Amino acid sequence: MRIDVVSIFPSYFDGLTLSLLGRARDSGILDLHVHDLRDWTHDRHRTVDDTPYGGGAGMVMKPEPWGLALDELTSNDTRPTIIFPSPAGEVFTQATARELANREHLIFGCGRYEGIDERVFEYAAALGEVRLISLGDYVLNGGEVAVMAMTEAIGRLIPGVVGNPESLVEESHEDGLLEYPSYTKPAVWRDHEVPPILLSGNHGAIATWRREQQLERTRARRPDLLEG
Numbered sequence: 001m002r003i004d005v006v007s008i009f010p011s012y013f014d015g016l017t018l019s020l021l022g023r024a025r026d027s028g029i030l031d032l033h034v035h036d037l038r039d040w041t042h043d044r045h046r047t048v049d050d051t052p053y054g055g056g057a058g059m060v061m062k063p064e065p066w067g068l069a070l071d072e073l074t075s076n077d078t079r080p081t082i083i084f085p086s087p088a089g090e091v092f093t094q095a096t097a098r099e100l101a102n103r104e105h106l107i108f109g110c111g112r113y114e115g116i117d118e119r120v121f122e123y124a125a126a127l128g129e130v131r132l133i134s135l136g137d138y139v140l141n142g143g144e145v146a147v148m149a150m151t152e153a154i155g156r157l158i159p160g161v162v163g164n165p166e167s168l169v170e171e172s173h174e175d176g177l178l179e180y181p182s183y184t185k186p187a188v189w190r191d192h193e194v195p196p197i198l199l200s201g202n203h204g205a206i207a208t209w210r211r212e213q214q215l216e217r218t219r220a221r222r223p224d225l226l227e228g
């Protein structure tokens with residue numbers, strides 16, 4: 001999979017050179033490129049924003065730098081998936097991550113200020129599938145944090161990125177429920193004991209206990225996951 005990220009803060013993504021995704025990049029499983037939107041400006045001040053038509057607080061990102069960036073980044077392939085983080089987007093879930101992990105080419109466009117000129121999304125629709133995606137119902141200062149989260153959630157689902165694929169199955173949200181609690185040595189830590197069932201060696205009973213824990217936690221913390 002190729003991922004292109006466009007941002008006015010490219011160094012935000014230095015963290016993607018570490019850990020699992022860093023190794024996936026080094027091994028060639030993940031072909032990740034981060035770009036500075038200002039490289040597609042031509043004025044002395046490398047301007048990417050301007051005042052909003054119709055008035056209002058703040059600034060809006062100019063369309064032309066984005067148009068030039070998208071033209072260049074989509075010139076070599078069929079139809080990439082072009083994702084713009086937005087508080088007005090569909091909410092990103094594990095199902096979204098699974099869906100996007102099967103794509104060949106993702107382009108992430110990180111907005112800043114009060115957002116990107118709407119015409120960029122219209123223009124991009126002729127170049128690929130456009131998705132406006134939100135991390136959740138709160139307002140961030142830009143798209144970079146969302147792209148970091150989405151890239152990690154998507155990247156770890158790409159075959160070969162996570163060493164033991166079995167570990168992907170028992171995670172929160174993979175089966176629609178929250179994950180069961182995990183424990184490791186010592187068996188007693190500051191008077192807190194590991195649940196005895198986990199020391200029993202009875203794998204059937206352990207599996208049943210873990211499923212019960214998942215259901216109990218999901219009922220308590222995320223009853224919405226059990227509806228419908």
Ligand SMILES: N#Cc1c(-c2ccc3ccn(Cc4ccc(CN5CCCCC5)cc4)c3c2)n[nH]c1N
Pocket residue numbers: 085086087110111112113114115116133134135136137138139140141142143146
């Ligand atoms: N993913 C994700 C996000 C984001 C996100 C993603 C991308 C950008 C680009 C800029 N911002 C900051 C911003 C965006 C909108 C507004 C509201 N204004 C109201 C008046 C008309 C103009 C817009 C304020 C500030 C972003 C925030 N926030 N929360 C998520 N889950």
